[in-house]
Structure formats: structure tokens, C-alpha cells
Amino acid sequence: MAILNKLVKLEWRKLKQKSILGEVAIYWFILMLLPVFFIKMVSADFGQNFDSLFELIQSIQRGLVLFGASMISQVFIEEYKNKTITLSFGYPISRRKLFAAKVLFIALFIFMTTIASFLLTGVATYLLNQMFPIIYFSITGSNIVSYFSGMIVGSFIVTLISFIPLFFFAIWKRATVSTVICAIIAMNLPNLSSIFHFNNELIIVILCSIGALSLFLSIKTADRIGEI
Incomplete structure (x- = not known):
């Protein structure tokens, strides 16, 4: 466990930290303003009750x-392309542990980033509502509790779905563009489910399952697929 912890910290030190934090800040800024935009410009129905707003x-x-x-690309694909992963393969540890550390680092970073995004979005929506009324229901204590519990589940879902391109597109094919396209499709599928009359929850379960399978295969086959 101590070795895994050191490897996770090493992954952070290897990255362009200022660039990543800047990227995170941009995501936060955009996402925290989108609920108000959608309610004002797309449909006021989102502000009629808590369930619609949280959805x-x-x-x-x-x-x-x-x-x-983006994180998968920087942690895996760029290391392959720059040949810096060769140094990592020289460590006196198994490649499975190395890949597990990389995956754990990405998972923790995405999860914490999403948690913070939920919090910022919730606060921003509440404050903006004071200036431009868009919420047409009273926020109760139970709503706040539901928001926090949903935030944890939602962050876990985002984290799992994020790993869908990991095994095939990132580790096997090492294709940045394909990884990004796969992520765009995956994140939009639940939103398109209503158009095609699919069960939204079922789509999310399937996507999370694919993400979990991608994680498993990435670590399980690290000694073979992980070769340069």
C-alpha cells in the first residue's frame, strides 16, 4: 500500500500541474453556470422542482x-508517445501495480474534481437564483441531503464512465483523438436516451459496467498489452 501511495504521488509530480489545474478551473467555471443558462434559455421546467433541477x-x-x-491521455498515451513510460517499466515493481497506481491517481483526481464541481455548481445556482429567480420551489433540508448523497453517487458514475476508453483506445491503440471521441459519445448517451426512448438509468448502468470492465482489463493485461 505504501508503494502504491508513492506511485500515485509520483504520477502527479510527472504531470504539467499548472496546465491541469487551469483546465480544471475552466471546466468548473463553465459547468457552474450551465444550470442557470439551461433554465433561462432552454426550459424553465428544470427549475420547477428539486428532482428536475438535480437531474x-x-x-x-x-x-x-x-x-x-484528457487525464487518461496525459497519464498513459503521452507517456507511450514520449517513451517516458520506459523509465516506469524499469521500476522494481510489477506493471500491474504500476498501472493500478496510474488508474488510482486518475480515479481520485476525477472523483474529487467532480465532487468540487457539484459543490460549486450548487452554490453558484443558489446565489444566481437570488439575483435572477429561476428556481420555483422552496429548498428544504431534505433537498440538501439528497443533493449531497446524489453528488457522491454522481461523482462515482462520472469516474467510472471516464474509464471507458482506457483499455482499447488509450492503452492498446494509444490514440488520443479516439479516446476523446469515445468520451464525448459516452458522456452524451444518457442525455440522448429520452430521444430514443431508452431507460436513462439502464444506460448509465451499462456505461458504468463498461468502464469497470475497461479498468479490469487494463490492469489484468498490463504485462502483455502494456508492452511498448
């Missing part, structure tokens, strides 16, 4: 799946 916020937060693709 809107949760669907917006899935935009961070695209940030997940």
Missing part, C-alpha cells in the same frame, strides 16, 4: 468525462 445538474457534471479523457 439537470447531474447531466451537466457528466461533461467532466471529457476531462477524464
